[in-house]
Amino acid sequence: MSRKVLLIEDEPNITEAIRFLLTREGWQVETHADGADAVQVIVAAQPDLVILDVMLPGKSGMDILRDLRELKSMQALPILMLTARGQSRDREMAENAGVSRFMTKPFSNTEVLTAVRDLHAQATRL
Amino acid sequence: MATLNVLILVCLGYVVLLFGVAFAADRLAAAGRGRWLRSPLIYTLSLSIYCTAWTFYGAVGNAARSGLEFVTIYLGPTLVMVGWWWGLRKLVRVGRSQRVTSIADLISSRYGKSNTLAICVTILAVVGGTPYIALQLQSITLSFSIFAEADPTGLYREGSSVFWVATGLALFAILFGTRNLDANERHHGVVTAIALEAVVKLVALLAVGIFVVWTIAGGIEQMMDRIDSSPIGQWNIDASRWTTFTFLSAAAFICLPRMFQVMVVENDDESHLRTAAWAFPLYLLLMSLFVVPIAVVGLDLMPAGANPDLFVLTVPLSQGNDWLAMLSFIGGFSSATSMVIVTAMALSTMVSNHVVMPIWLSAQEGSASVSGDVRTIVLMARRVSIAAIMALGYFYYRMSGGGAALASIGLVAFAGISQILPALVGGLFWRGATRTGALVGLSIGFGLWIYTLLLPGMGGGLIPVSVIENGPFGWGFLRPQALFGIEGIDPMVHSVMWSLSLNTIGFCVASLLSFPSPLERLQGAQFVNVFDHSVAPQGWTGSVAQSEDLMIMTQRILGTVPAQEFFQAEAERQNGRPGRLPEPTPGFLQRLERELSGSVGAATAHAMIGQIVGGSSVSVEDLLAVADESAQLLEYSSQLEEKSAELTRTARKLREANTKLTQVSAQKDDFLSQVSHELRTPMTSIRAFSEIMRDADDLSADDQIRYAAIIHDEALRLTRVLDDLLDLSVLESGQVSLNVGDGSLKSVLDRAVSSALAGGDGSLIVRRVRPSERIQLHTDLDRLGQVFINLISNAQKYCDALEPVLTISTHDVGGQVVIDFVDNGSGIPPEAQSMVFEKFARVGSDKAGGAGLGLAICREIMQRLGGDITYLPGQGGAGFRLSLPLAYRQAAQ
Known part of the structure; x- marks a missing residue:
């Protein structure tokens, strides 16, 4: 069974880097660069994992996270959040909104891979 | 000739009209309507009770006897109004801020709420006022008798007519003067009726004057000729009498209880004084305009020996102009009634507050709280006092026989009441004035006035002729009309000179020698500095009063509803919400006392609260510290106020600055977070791809080139962002050199x-x-x-x-x-x-x-x-x- 990750990120270069990393790990990587319709895209794609940027055009990652967690089917979905804003307030907000893992850019590739593995393992164990 | 019956009918009709006006005005005022009732015009007209029957009839008589001297009676008040209105303003301000009910209350309140002083002033006022009331009754009787002489029916009885007049006036005063208890609630009915009477007497006198000048004399020129040829035309002015009389009438204008009543107690608005300052002198001018012509024509026309005091009536009558005579009679009647009513009201307030209430209070002493319905008692006391004062006037009239010339009684009363002047003016302007000083001055002045003027003036009986001629026990230097050997001057001038000067000296010396009580100092500072003293220092300290007791007492004095309203307002002031009884704080007790003063006078109110609070009215140490240097205190307080205002301003500025800082700080956070994003984003790509190139050994050559290009681009982007940021920061800081x-x-x-x-x-x-x-x-x-x-x-x-x-x-x-x-x-x-x-x-x-x-x-x-x-x-x-x-x-x- 193939694992599907949905990456919501508006920086093309970062998207490309993560796609490269996760594809080599055996993930099927789908990407989306706009915040405005991100919730619908996620719901429609039914991914095993979501990687979500905070600063997105149209709608912020924080709002997308909140809206997702409102939905019953999306409450257990592992969500890894990435932000380039270096504020601890963001981490608190994200944790309150139900994020699974929160990481600050720039990250090391190993970090991202470990986080993705962990989250996926947790989700499948449940 | 009009019959007496018509006159009595007209008279009754006029009285009914007055009742109606007073009643309507009271109703209007109670309904909160009728703003004109509180207009400066009504105020000015009400001041005209200064012009009693004595001025209405007596001025002509005075002119016939002594020429232009009558002018002094008008000159005094005019000088006060024009030259001393700022003093009156202070008097009115003090009266209102201290809720003063009468002149006795004012003096008592100023000198430490001393009831002894209040009683002194009350006695002085009653003694001086009684002959004055008698004088009014006499004038009404005399004018009646003029008509009665010509009445064929012979039904007229002099005695009974005075009795009924006195009864009617007492009734009027009781009905409209004691309706409400709080003297500061003002008697709109009475004041409006008086204003109407003021118009009537002015119109009457002007009508007679016009009749005399244009109908009898035949024009202004002829009138002037007549005046020139008349003996009045060759008067010689006696400077000492002129000065004395002008001064006396000025002093009386301020000190007379009835003047104080209309000027201070009934005053609705301090600014009315501004209008009165020119309008009242104008009124006096009009009143005096035709006095000389009427006197001259009267002397010409009337048979020798005719009473010149009645020329105003007899001249039109002798010409067969009955209706003018009737109008003139109504004018005189108006002058007399308005004076009697207001005097009775003013005196009754003094008697009930300063004589009856203290006696009643001392009878209550020992009980924890004041019992009984004080309200009813005070009102009863006032009503009985009015009746008693009228009775006193009536009996005085019957006993004196009504022979003396009207003007002299008036002046004697003036001289008596003027004894208050030193204590009053001193109290308003001199903080050093003390209760002892006031008592000493008043006693000396009062005594000397009785001894040198009242007793000798009343003729034989009260004082042996030998005393007048040789002095008591044959001591010549104590002769009443030639004290210390000063002889040959007018008795009136002599009396006024001695009584007032020794009064003033006694007042000053005793004030300087005595030590004022703390409460006196406090009150003195409040009176003298009334204009720059809005917050009263607090007189009650360390009280153990029970609010319930105070409430019960207040209900009994003010009535249930006003008392509850007052307590509720106080509770709200203290707790921010009504419902509970207020704590007996010094400030609250102070305000309560002032509220009660409006009903029962300062001294009584003070004593009543003292009874409940347990006598701990003033902590001497506190007050000495406060009041001893109260001038400093005032300055200090204004400094404090300034400081407090400054603090408020600073606090506001700080709040604004803080808001601004918060905004700036939020902007800065936002900026930093943006900068972080702009820097981290390219760094993320750079790090990710460089790690990929380091770790992945299976990259195709194309991928390697492509990823290296991304790293290169992102590094350039990073540089650009940094360049922009630096550029902007240099530009913004203004350090850029162009x-x-x-x-x-x-x-x-x-x-x-x-x-x-x-x-x-x-x-x-x-x-x-x-x-x-x-x-x-x-x-x-x-x-x-x-x-x-x-x-x-x-x-x-x-x-x-x-x-x-x-x-x-x-x-x-x-x-x-x-x-x-x-x-x-x-x-x-x-x-x-x-x-x-x-x-x-x-x-x-x-x-x-x-x-x-x-x-x-x-x-x-x-x-x-x-x-x-x-x-x-x-x-x-x-x-x-x-x-x-x-x-x-x-x-x-």
Whole structure:
């Protein structure tokens, strides 16, 4: 069974880097660069994992996270959040909104891979 | 000739009218309507109770006897009104702020709420006032008898008519003067009736005057001739009598209980004094206008021996003009009744508050709280007092037989009541005045007045003739009319001189020698500094009063509803909500006392609260500390007020500064977070791809090249962001040094266009109107070029037209170069237009990789160069307008 990750990120270069990393790990990587319709895209794609940027055009990652967690089917979905804003307030907000893992850019590739593995393992164990 | 019956009917009709007016005015005032009832006109007219029957009839008599001397009676009040209205204003202010009920109350309140002083003044006022009331009764009787002489029926009984007049006036005063208890609630009914009477007596006197001058004498010229040939025409002014009488009438105008009643107690608005200051003298002038003509014509026409006091009546009668005589009678009647009513009201307030209430209170002593319905008792006391005072006047009239000339009784009363003057004026203006001083002065003045004026004036019986001629026990230097051997001057002048001067000296000396009580000092400071003293120092300290007791007592004095309202307001003031009884704080007790003073007078109110609070009225130590240097205290208090105002201002400024700082801090957080994002984003790509290239050993050569290119691009982007940030920070801090030089706009644009287009994909077409660009500039050409490049690059990045075109047009507008950059894209949405010059403002999704600092930098540069950049709406595409002075000036920085 193939694992599907949905990456919501508006920086093309970062998207490309993560796609490269996760594809080599055996993930099927789908990407989306706009915040405005991100919730619908996620719901429609039914991914095993979501990687979500905070600063997105149209709608912020924080709002997308909140809206997702409102939905019953999306409450257990592992969500890894990435932000380039270096504020601890963001981490608190994200944790309150139900994020699974929160990481600050720039990250090391190993970090991202470990986080993705962990989250996926947790989700499948449940 | 009019029959007595008609006269009595007219008289009764007039009284009924007065009742009606008073009743209607009371109703209007109670309903809160009738603003004119509280107008300065009514106030001025009510002051005219100064002109009693004594002035109405007596002025003519006085003129017939002593020539122009009668003028002094009008001169005194005029001088006070015109020259001393500021003093009256102080009197009114004190009276209102202390809720004073009478002149006795004022004196008592000023000198430490001393009831002894109040009783002194009350006795003085009653003793001086009784003959005065008798005088009014006499004038009514005399005028009746004039008509009665001619009455064929012979039904007229002098005695009974006075009795009924006195009874009627007492009834009027009781009905309208004791309706409400709080003297400060004012008696609109009585005051309005008095104002009406003031008009009636003026009209009557003017009518008689006009009749005399134009009908009898035949015109002004003939009148003047008559006056010249009359004995009145050759008066010789006695300077001492003139001075004394003018002074006396001025003093009486201030001190008479009835004047105090209308001027201070019934005053609704301090500003009314302003009107009265000119209107009342005018009234007096009109009243005195025809006095001399009537006197002269009367002396000519009437048989020798006719009473000149009645010329106002007898002259029209002798000419057969019955209706004019009737009008004149009503005028005299008005003068007499208004005076009697107000005097009775004023005196009854004094008697009930300062004599009856203290006696009743001392009878209550020992009980924890005041029992019984005080309200009823006070009202009863007032009513009985009115009746008693009227009875006193009536009996005095019956006993004295009514023979003496009217004017002399009036002056005697004036001299008596003037003894209050030193204590009153001293109390208002001299903080050193003490209770002892006031008592000593009043006693000396009062005694001397009785001894030198009242007793000798009353003729035999009360004082043996031998005493008058040889002095008591044969001591010649104590002869009543020649004290210490000063002989040969007018008895009135003699008495006034001695009594008032010794009164004043006694007052001053005793004040200087005695030590005032703390409460006296407190009150003294409040009186003297009434204008700059809005917050009263507190008199009650360390009280153990029970609020319930106070409440019960207040209910009994003010009535249930007003008392509850007062307590509720106080509770609200203390707790911020009504419902519970207020704590007996010093401030509360102080206000309660003042409220009660309005009903029962200062001394009684003080004593009543003292009874409940347990006598701990003033802590001497506290008060001495406070009141001893109360001038300093006042200054200190005003300083404190100033400080407090300053603190409030500072606090507000601090709050504003804090709000601003909070905003700035939020902006700074936002900025830092934006900067972080702009720096971390390229760094993320760089790190990710460099790690990939390091770790992945199976990368194709193409991928390796592609990833290295990404790292390179992102590193450049990082550099650009840093450059922009540094540039902006230098520009914003103002530390940038401009490299000002000369060049043409065209060459700057040429360089900018080629430089900007070199970095793009070559799809953008730039249209320029070259001839108009031949403008020489004196400015920083590199910085200007930077702005141009930025705008062209923006068009290149963001213009979404299929064939993007940027039009650059230049105008010279009044010494300014205006350069417009307009593209043919969809432009910037209106809601974002105001934001484009802000840092990190980006419109829509930003795929072009800018940090959003470009336009912010452009704006900073343009402002440095003395120009500006604005968004040009309505151009179809995105439009920016640059404006720039032709020559950069240092001053523009």
